[in-house]
Amino acid sequence: MSKFTLAAVAGASAAVGAATTAAFFGTRKQPEPTQTVTTTATTVGGPSKTTPPLPAPVPVGRVDPKALAAAAPVDPSGLFQYGFPGPVSDLRAVSSLTSSYNRTTRNPNWVAEHITPASVLMREGDRRHSVFEEDMTIPDKFRAKLKDYFRSGYDRGHQVPAADCKWSQEAMNATFALSNMCPQVGEGFNRDYWAHFEDFCRRLTTFYPSVRIVTGPLYLPKKEADGKWKVSYEVIGSPPNVAVPTHFYKIIYAEDGKAGGNVSLGAFVLPNDKISNDKPLKDFEVPVEAVERASGLEFASLLPPARRRQLCKEVSCSIIVKEYADRQKAFAKPGLPSPK
Template sequence: MLRSLVFSLAVLGSASVLASTACPQYFAAGQPPVITNPKLKPRTQELCFRAYAVLHSGVTRTPLYSAEYLTRKNVKNAGKLSRQDSFHAEEALPERDRAELSDYERSGYDRGHMAPNADFATRKAQAESFSLANMVPQVHENNAGVWAGIESAARQLATTEGDIYVISGPAFIGGNLKKIGNVLVPTHVWKVIYSPAQQRAGAYLITNDATRDYAVVTVSKLEKMIGLSLLPGLPQQVRDAGMALPKPESRQDRRKKTRPEDEFTLRDFTSLVMDALNRALKH
């Protein structure tokens, strides 16, 4: 009897640390991340959208994370849609807590998606991805380079495996943080992937600068860095073990690979003309 009571109290105690959510479909085992750093807790608000969920911070005026359940079908359907930008302030947030378009104007930073537009299979879902509640100030070379490659790698993995859970967000590490308007600029951005097929999880981590470098780390290592327990519904060994993740390629690298071998460009034509002239001059 006593042993049963102790077990029941332990279960109740562990359940109390789990966060509740109105949109469990976007989280592995239906459990959203839990804030472990008390400094991140004030003025947070969950937002549930058609295809992703956000935990927004009124202190940073950015998401602390954006979460998605990414499937092969959605990736395929999303690929049929052209991009239509519709950046907007999030009216579901109090004015004192939300980013405004004016915060980003002439800042030198991109409005960087955490849950990317290209993941979403309908126009309405894509339009919702342009909420500033889903954005962080991001260095352009980063956003258009290695981060775009990481986003593409996640879609590649979802296509290969059928479905994955993805959580993306910023990190604010150190005491010398910048602001644009009222929005805090992250020092790093990260993306966590959990594969139900493999029952493994891993994370990409990059600095928010012009780097082309990235790191693949375990979820537990990332959790210690950013003050969030990211996959609380999964066993600790899954968070500790790590996962082999696809190598991200920048848009420039992908364009080079997709050029047909027989494509004839102006540069090719010029080279042929010069070769012909050189041969003529030798005779």
């Protein structure tokens, strides 16, 4: 794995914080603190006696609320009679993806997909029959709206690509909900480098029988002129409604297909900005732990180290440049706007 610096991650544009370093993430694991319990013997005018051990701590979440209320003059949990404030991660599980939605940013926290050699070869779905739509399962006041993207200057960027879900029309249609979208820079990113990156993921099915991918947005800080680290991002819509991510991540799990078998992990973070097609994909490779620290999520906590492999040590992590405009002409109907 290449040495990780966010300068490389954001190197496509100085505007997204090219001076950021790996030290920000502090991915080095700290040693687990050790706790020693000592029992002391005390002589009290006779035979030696041992001080009684402290009572076992009560596990979090098992406190008896009635006992707590009896011991305290207040009841903060009484708030729940009016409802649970949240946060709520609206989970969406459909045939082609599973996702978690962030009501604050109006973008997904993460979107998971699964591709196989069979799924990428099937051609039952046609994106000409798919339309962008609001996710009506999200409450209206938290929902990303079609009008938010209108003349925003950003593409409605699929997190799970439609091209990964050609195995059925229903599966492809499901990728067009705005809960699977984030505002993405169009020319030079969504229609170019990001599309080539998605193609790289599909090509992995020629080496692995099962590939799982988690994709999502990041909002990373950059060092300002005053020397302070700050998070700054645009919000589109009128009134402002949908946050524009500074970066995007993909976590790739390339499975060998065996029960309890090996999983080749690859983690990448790309700036939401124009990226030259001659930029090596490996420049955006990062440790999984870096994405976890930046996102507040965990991606492989149940995967034993013995089963882990490094994806880019097993295959060539590189893109193949395909002209996006030519691919658009192949399926665009006369008079209809580009589907992205």
